[in-house]
Amino acid sequence: TPAPKKLGVALVGLGYYSTDLLAPALQLTQNCELRGIVSGTPSKVEIWQKKYGIKDKNVYNYQNFDQIGNNPDIDVIYVVLPPSMHREYTVRGAKTGKHIWCEKPMAPSVADCEAMIAECQKNKVSLAIGYRCQHDPNIQHMMRIAKELPFGKPRMINSAAGYFDSRTTHWKQSKAMGGGVMGDMGVYALEGARLATGEEPISVMAQASTTRPEIYHEVEETMMFQLQFPSGARAACQTSYGINMNHLRVDYEKGWLKMEPQSAYTGINGSTSDGTIIKYAIENQQAKQMDEDAMAIMKKTDLIAPGEEGLRDIRVVEAIYKSVATGKEVKI
Ligand code: NDP
Structure with missing residues (x-):
């Protein structure tokens, strides 16, 4: 053959x-x-x-x-x-x-x-x-929960993804090069909420901040954003180049899910309130x-x-920047 x-x-x-x-x-x-x-x-x-x-x-x-x-x-x-x-x-x-x-x-x-x-x-x-991460069986387990609803509907999500970046002149700090933590690590925090609910957010309110203005003057070092979903679920999300964090918690009507880390290259794992350990082996994610x-x-x-999935995230990212610029909640 x-x-x-x-x-x-x-x-x-x-x-x-x-x-x-x-x-x-x-x-x-x-x-x-x-x-x-x-x-x-x-x-x-x-x-x-x-x-x-x-x-x-x-x-x-x-x-x-x-x-x-x-x-x-x-x-x-x-x-x-x-x-x-x-x-x-x-x-x-x-x-x-x-x-x-x-x-x-x-x-x-x-x-x-x-x-x-x-x-x-x-x-x-x-x-x-x-x-x-969407190819990782641990994340796919969470996506199945969003579909099959064994714990009822998701109500509240907390999602975080960040790391400490010590660089000072990288494209991640340049607006013209498409930098800023929101597009970079922020999409993992956002995907955590989108994939955990299986829904697309309908509105967002966001706050940008920096603790290192000498480095982060064109783009944000930290973004906190709150999403509202059609079912009424809400998510509080955070992403930063200033702090190491990577976790997700979903509170459903009748239980919960935790993932930590939620978007690492290796070892994504978690558990649910019924005692299930989510820990599928994966040789190499990429x-x-x-x-x-x-x-x-x-x-x-x-x-x-x-591409349509990439676009779904960028639609929210754009709304997040609009919310920061206007100080208002933005409908998506
Ligand atoms: P780097 O800065 O390390 O590398 C980018 C490369 O792009 C450079 O080494 C260079 O390669 C090339 N390049 C061409 N023109 C420019 C320019 N004007 N400025 C800077 N670089 C230029 O970035 P990363 O490898 O960290 O990220 C690349 C992409 O991969 C980004 O979109 C990032 O978000 C993504 N990424 C995704 C990850 C994931 O987990 N899915 C993890 C890390 C990054 P050369 O010298 O060969 O021309």
Whole structure:
């Protein structure tokens, strides 16, 4: 029998996440493999080619990126750039006819996300967002509870995701590059509430703050936001570059769920009020994500987290910034 087909992946932007997480995970995947790189830094290219055996003809920079369209080794372009660059490289990538995987936050604005979805549809290519947690069986257990309601309806959610970032001149601190904690760690706090309820928020009230104004003057260091859901459930969420925190609590009509951590790379776990321990083993989250997304492309089945899911978060993120700017509750 012929060897099973593997999709060839080209990583765009060889920063922290590509280097430390995605490239190692691509050594474990069954349905896809690392075949190409796109980088603006020649010294990285040399290291990557040696380490991962990447052919000269599969190496690109930001200028000749569009020529990937002629390369049969590459099936998927994975955009792992600062958020302000996601739209451009998704749109240019879609035009090459390759499938697109794009990191979170999908883009700084709803208009960006809509343009990305439209371009992928126009070119009949898939668009998956790198929501690794939605591929994690522990989070999927929580999503099943939201569907089957064994504890009744969710009423109150507390959701937090943050870490202490000591950097001072990174894109995370730049408005123009799409920085700010809300899009970065904030989407995990938001997803905690969205996935725990299985609902989309209808209004939000938010407060931005910083304890380090010398670093966080363009973007917020901390965001606290309160969501209201159609069923009447409410969520109090917090995200910060100033403090290590990662937990979720859901109080239902007749019980509760706790997850801590709720969005880590490894070891997401929790429990529910009936004594159930939620602790599914998972070998590698990013490998599972990429394998499942590759399989969905090959089998033409639904993606777990398509562009529309990225857009749902950004719609709330936009409303959160509007609430901060106006000091008022914003309807979504
Ligand atoms: P880094 O800053 O570490 O890397 C970004 C890379 O983008 C750079 O190394 C560079 O690669 C390239 N780049 C091109 N132009 C620029 C520019 N003007 N400024 C800065 N970088 C540029 O970021 P991360 O790897 O931490 O994040 C990348 C993306 O991945 C973000 O969207 C982030 O939110 C997401 N991410 C997702 C995670 C998850 O768990 N799903 C975890 C961490 C990050 P080169 O030198 O090769 O050109």
